[in-house]
Amino acid sequence: MDVIKTDIAVIGAGGAGLRAAIAAAIHHPELKITLISKVYPMRSHTVAAEGGAAGVISPDDTLEKHFEDTVAGGDWLCDQDVVDFFVSQTTKELYQLEHWGCPWSRTPEGHVNVRKFGGMKVPRTWFAADKTGFHILHTLYQTSTQFKQIQRLDEHFVIDLLEEDGQIRGLVTYDLQNGIFKTVLAKAVIIATGGAAQAYSFTTNATIVTGDGMALAYRHGVPLRDMEFVQYHPTGLLGCGLLITEGCRGEGAVLVNKDGYRYLQDYGLGPETPLGAPKNKTMELGPRDKLSQAFWHEQQKGRVFETPLGPAVHLDMRHLGEKVLHERLPLICELAQSYAGVDPANAPIPVRPVVHYTMGGIETDIHTATRKPGLYAAGECASVGIHGANRLGSNSLVETLVFGHVAGESAADYALKTDFGNESKLTEDAQAAIQKATSLFEGNGSEFAADIRREMGKTMEEGIGIYRDEKGMQTTIDKLRDLQARYKNIRIQDTLGRVFNYDFIRALELGFTLDVAESIAHSALQRKESRGSHQRLEPEYQKRDDENYLKHSLAYYRENDIPNIEYSQVKITHYPPAQRLYGEQAEKSK
Amino acid sequence: MENKKKKFKILRYRPETDDAPHYETYEVSYRHETSILDALNEIRDTQAPDLSYRSSCRMAVCGSCAMMINGVPHLACKTFVRDYEKVDIITLEPLENFPIERDLVCDISDMVEKIERVKPYIIPIDKAKPLTEDFVQSPRQLEKYRQFAQCINCGCCYAACPQYKLNKEFIGPAALTLLYRYNHDNRDAGTPQRLEILNQDSGAWGCTMVGYCSDVCPKLVDPTSAIQLGKGASAFDYIKHFFKKNK
Helix, strand or coil: CEEEEEEEEEECCCHHHHHHHHHHHHHCCCCCEEEECCCCHHHCHHHHCCCCEECCCCCCCCHHHHHHHHHHHCCCCCCHHHHHHHHHHHHHHHHHHHHCCCCCCECCCCCECEECCCCCCCCCEECCCCCHHHHHHHHHHHHHCCCCCEEEECCEEEEEEEEECCEEEEEEEEECCCCEEEEEEEEEEEECCCCCHHHCCCECCCCCCCCHHHHHHHHCCCCEECCCCEEEEEEEECCCCCECCCHHHHHCCEEECCCCCCHHHHHCCCCCCCCCCCCCCCHHHCCHHHHHHHHHHHHHCCCCEEECCEEEEEEECHHHHHHHHHHHCHHHHHHHHHHHCCCCCCCCEEEEEEEEEECCEEECCCCCECCCCCEEECCCCEECCCCCCCCCCCCHHHHHHHHHHHHHHHHHHHHHCCCCCCHHHHHHHHHHHHHHHHHHHHCCCCECHHHHHHHHHHHHHHHCCCEECHHHHHHHHHHHHHHHHHHHCECCCCCCCCCCCHHHHHHHHHHHHHHHHHHHHHHHHHCCCCECCEEECCHHHCCCCHHHHCEEEEEECCCCCCCEEEEEECCCCCCCCCCCCCHHHHHHHC | CCCCEEEEEEEECCCCCCCCCEEEEEEEECCCCCEHHHHHHHHHHHCCCCCCCCCCCCCCCCCCCEEEECCEEEEHHHCEHHHHCCCCEEEEECCCCCCEEECCEECCHHHHHHHHHCCCCCCECCCCCCCCCCCCCCHHHHHHHHHHHCCCCCCHHHHHCHHHHHCCCCCCHHHHHHHHHHHCCCCECCHHHHHHHHHCCCCHHHCCCCCHHHHHCCCCCCHHHHHHHHHHHHHHHHHHHHHHHHC
């Protein structure tokens, strides 16, 4: 078996992984960094982010305002010391990308421009048309190529971490191209593998977003924190679920029900704003959780369009005119035309809420360190504490930059003062992990991954959706247990070769996603209150309950059993919990 | 799905068991919205679990699923079965001009190496600029390179390129486009270093301006015009050096 020795192994080469690798390379140039991803870096799901990235630059903006929007947006489940640090770093990171060549959209004077975004008081969203994630990812990828100490293992799928005496010391990976396994012995490991939205059937997320890294850490004893908070983005394209960016609403697009009525005014987000004059934190620029919940209510009232592709409302931006649409939202025009046959200049786009983001993830401290020495996590896979119960749009791209940077430096510092450990023992453990994974090739089972995957996505949508109740969640929990049992009896059908064996990978991915799905369902069942994206239907749980639940949930993995759910304190420094207000209610409270 | 059906002829190859590629035929139902990628997923999930192909974003931005569709390089996620109503069968093959790995998966590492060879990063014009300031770049200056920064590295242009087919040393459309993109970014001072790459026989002069790369580009990047503009810069550079030498 091939053994690679490296100082820092980074799993995932999206925004956070690339930023971490670059930060480590600059921080300690003598270190060897191995960047491992199951896809080429430019295929990572960061590429699909559209709207933008938040950084305070407007004259009327302040770090405190960004802090307040983020904490209130997260329904006070954010760690305020971490948010403080985060907002202090985002603008610097965005300027760094400016210096690295990111083609930010400009003001007529040639300076970086910002646009309005949901839940933000002031325009602070940097954007590169509506392809911000694409440009950030390519800028980072291209920038990373100048650091020769970063060695990439593209199209390598990590099957397990290596651990010795409670310390993470490497990983085992399957090399798709060569059909072989490699052991990577590393002094520090950074997980930057993104979210887990593929646990759901209707999602904006790419098919690669299967929660691999979350499950790797979870299985090694690191709790997954706040997993019940799953973001439904209010505007997914009907049918395929592709993301129609919040940037549309930032530019002035409006949401109407089947009566042509701007229904958001009925849900604490009004009054209605004039067409073409979007207002911060009002109507269409409310936060994502509130907008998705409003859709759910409209559906209950029978006020949505019923179409062959399911229920929908209309996102109307005809009034923006062709010129603005093509300049500011070119990708949206292209997607709407290709995938829905709609030209947004002439017709509204049919949309509905769609699973978009996992607020929770691998528990880390402010330095991105997990409880396991040697293991770090950054980006969507991590829960560093900034999103709370609902993430604000344009905070996630900057999260990958700010905490990817921190992770790279933290891991580099750690790698300098540690060694490789007991190499022969670790290599033996790697062999055992390979044995376990390749037992799938023996082909004794009778269950097919595709069936289990489909049923998992369906039951998650049904039980752990925008609104939840105990009965529905319990049904999903029971179903997931059943799927876990069936998964043990899984059979891959492509057993004759190992080169680019996606049947094998997809079976392993499904195992990861199932574990993460269970952590989501159980964390949700235990939270008997409504907060942010977690809304309960039972009358007694419909309000936020700070007395009992101003706490992070922690899901601990138990082999062959349901997760154990515990809680930890939320760090409140100077912004005490208050009511979340939007629209004119927010104005009045001032 | 509706009752309309379509046949697919798909190139199959598993290096461990097959001496040579062969074709297999499948049939799937489709509706108006069904992309070639959706059809492939359906074939994999119901008929051919051992069928390998790359895919990820489903929205034509990650560049994974480029392949030959009836002999033309396309993204499978942005090509629709409905557009092949008039043909009896849709043939899917891995991208041309790259070595085949397995089924529809080819080895794109040569293209990736070339993309990384052109110094695709800012070589700063002002190293001392603090991280509290941007560069002034007017919308017009942005426009000079913006289109050429839209490449998703899918490889369609390499599959289309007759020069790359003949001569694998040719650095190719996507890499030359990226080179041009950085050379025309006013934040960058790396043009002299990149001109060395551009001026080589394997650089812009390897292109014979057939223009097929631009025809097939799913993001309308138009590598042909980037290369043409690059040739202009290269020629100017040559003349400049010629005069310097003769002074």
